[in-house]
Amino acid sequence: MSALPILVIGGGPAGMEAARGIADLGYKVVLVEKHGSLGGMPVQANYAALTPNFQDAGEAMAGMAAHITDNEFVDVRTDSMVTNATGSVGNFEVTVKNGAGEEKLSVGATIIATGFQHFDPGRETQQYGYYEYDDVLTLVDLEKMLKTGEVLTPSTGEPPKRLCFIQCVGSRDRQIGNEYCSKVCCGVAAKESIEVRKLVPDCKVFIFYIDMRMYGYWENEIYWPSQEKYNVNYVKGIATQVIKKGSRLLVRGEDTTMGRPMEVEMDMVILSVGMEPSEGTKNMAATFGIKLNKYKFIETTEGCLNTVTTSVDGVFACGASTGPADIEDSISSASAAAIKAIAVVRKAEMAAG
């Protein structure tokens, strides 16, 4: 017999990379994506450019998709959901549902790449007025705007004169239960600050931060250029409230470097929202009986030397389904999941003779 296919759930960067890696080694993949097209969050949320290298997000995702569509080893099923799973390592029977009905498939291993969702800043942090004020946006809303090539204050239709980012919204916040750092928001804000300054050169741009965490090369690739070339102002301070003042927004908080209260007027306020597990991540964990960690991301069980093995043998998780991840992490962990999943189906194939 030939090896059973590997099921990959999720058609974002991690899922596409896993599928490609498997296909490149001549193993079969069924990739199930609930949306009508591949690309995952960068496409669904209409990201303008990737962090840190400013690569056009749509083009980058189309490039990844091209490797797996019209590929004899990859069966791409968009507009589809996995609704049930039985069996065990080497032979899972999964139910895939789409508009035409349900189908049962036998797969040898499963890779969950169902990613994250952006924290909803209206849910628990109402002090920022996300649902009250048109000019309070998120990093994601601003990405969409950057994608259009114009940054305009929503309430006036004019380019902003003053715009700020408020970091760590929905991250590092015990009150809402997300103590973790979402890892990418600092970098994304720095990247977007550069893009705003390029599009609206006379807009003053501020970033209010607790700590700027631009690790590795990001410091040199985006942090220093944003400071030195694009004159973005970094203010170490905690913004606690956004209120309306005339036609503008008033940001209140504390400038911790100066150790004094801060009140500054802005035309636009961008909330740097963190990552939370997506519904798909929580649903697939339930479907396969996989343990979640305290934040409801998928728990990996093998410590820091293996970040893709879950509590269920033969089911692997990669990308942001296991916790906050940048795109580089997601792509690399997808390869780790792919190689382990192939080893599983190869072993099952050899055992079957």
Next chain:
Amino acid sequence: MSALPILVIGGGPAGMEAARGIADLGYKVVLVEKHGSLGGMPVQANYAALTPNFQDAGEAMAGMAAHITDNEFVDVRTDSMVTNATGSVGNFEVTVKNGAGEEKLSVGATIIATGFQHFDPGRETQQYGYYEYDDVLTLVDLEKMLKTGEVLTPSTGEPPKRLCFIQCVGSRDRQIGNEYCSKVCCGVAAKESIEVRKLVPDCKVFIFYIDMRMYGYWENEIYWPSQEKYNVNYVKGIATQVIKKGSRLLVRGEDTTMGRPMEVEMDMVILSVGMEPSEGTKNMAATFGIKLNKYKFIETTEGCLNTVTTSVDGVFACGASTGPADIEDSISSASAAAIKAIAVVRKAEMAAG
């Protein structure tokens, strides 16, 4: 013909993981390690425990090594160096030298996993007195001490009463040319601070930092426990000088939260040294004609969607050979390199019929 083996250079976590991944899929590996044993930096530098999960480093590396020694698919060559390489993708001829002489091998692809070296704090940052004072150590020296199960002030042989970490030594420093953040030193210092407090419960432990960068889950796994359970004191301040004062060390700098000069006495000062490219990384880049980046790490050429492809077709790099990386990054990127290297030899095999 059967596929040529894949050459993996370096027997640390990344190299061992790459070799294991390749062997698990039934492809052959030659792993060349210059030291007498596998394990890489965690073994060579005698790390006590891994960050963030406190796993015994020696046991963890022995566990990784066990997967690839006595493995029919892996030819492990310790005490060996690659001294020359010719040919191109699909068929490189490399010269491997050991005590017994030189041997030429044909390999289909190459993975460079030659890692990093710790910044030498005596080289350019003499203000900290690393080579002058016995009680000024590095994170690495302290790891060795933790491994023995005792933390003793070198000059007196007594347990320290006051110990501090100075962050960002050799990182984020334009004067010495290392603008990048080394990514792991914050986490390692927080981990070691917990271990010191466990071994010497009445020692006061301070961490002088610019920013603490405990991204993802590290914040919850090590930062908060170090603060709340182990009462480590985090001081936002820049230490600029360490001098001798009587039998103790005097740390001078600025407490930036308080905005005032700082002078504190310590029994032991631990310099949180960053990562630089290893000699092996620079040498192998030269041997294979691969481009380095401005910091002399290996340059990856495909942007954030592919962190292992180098400027030479068929040669991949992973782990800290491409820049600062934690062990999770290293392990994941090793899988990415493995899967791409296998695809190369598989393609060459199919082309040859």
